[in-house]
Amino acid sequence: MIITTTNDIAGRSIAAYLGVVRGIVVRSPGIAKGFAGAIQSISGGNVDAFTQVCDEARREAFDRMIAHAQHLGADAIIGMRYDATEFAQQATEVLAYGTAVKLADSAVTAQVVGDTQGAGEAREKGSAGDPVYIQ
Numbered sequence: 001m002i003i004t005t006t007n008d009i010a011g012r013s014i015a016a017y018l019g020v021v022r023g024i025v026v027r028s029p030g031i032a033k034g035f036a037g038a039i040q041s042i043s044g045g046n047v048d049a050f051t052q053v054c055d056e057a058r059r060e061a062f063d064r065m066i067a068h069a070q071h072l073g074a075d076a077i078i079g080m081r082y083d084a085t086e087f088a089q090q091a092t093e094v095l096a097y098g099t100a101v102k103l104a105d106s107a108v109t110a111q112v113v114g115d116t117q118g119a120g121e122a123r124e125k126g127s128a129g130d131p132v133y134i135q
Contacts, residue, residue, distance in 0.1 A: 001066060002076040003098070009076060009091040013104035018072045022097040023064025027057040054094070058082060074100035 018031055061082070080098035087093060101110050 001074070002103075003066070003080050003125065004076070004078055005080050007079050009078065009103070012076075013014055014076075014101045015104040016102040018069075018074050018100040018102060020097060021065050021068040021074070021077060021100045022095060023066070023068060025057045025061045025064065025094045027092055027094065036119065047055040054084075054092070057084075057092065059098070061094045065068075065096040065098065069098075069100040072100050073102070075103040076101050107113040 001011075008014070065077065065080075077098040077100055083095045083097070085093045085095075086130070
């Protein structure tokens with residue numbers, strides 16, 4: 001599965017647009033992380049406890065988006081984006097979304113194009129056919 005923030009895939013032709021795919025997660029930091037975050041926020045700067053909660057939410061939303069695309073039989077997701085909305089005190093919705101497409105040549109190398117997991121990170125999933133995230 002190729003996942004890119006662009007609206008096309010260099011050197012590849014799109015055979016069909018399968019529709020919008022998304023992964024939605026709602027998270028709050030919980031008591032322990034909320035307390036640690038409150039203490040860290042007193043001194044200002046980056047709040048590691050909250051950063052961890054946000055990163056976990058993004059990863060889960062991203063994985064859910066991929067599962068949605070796989071359910072539709074997609075070879076790739078183009079125009080991938082994240083959105084986040086705080087809708088209750090310390091509860092945030094994280095949405096990963098994009099357009100699922102079928103490629104003209106379905107023999108796809110699993111990769112993600114662009115920054116999907118944050119600076120300098122890469123991770124792999126276990127079985128063949130699962131996406132490999134590369135920067």
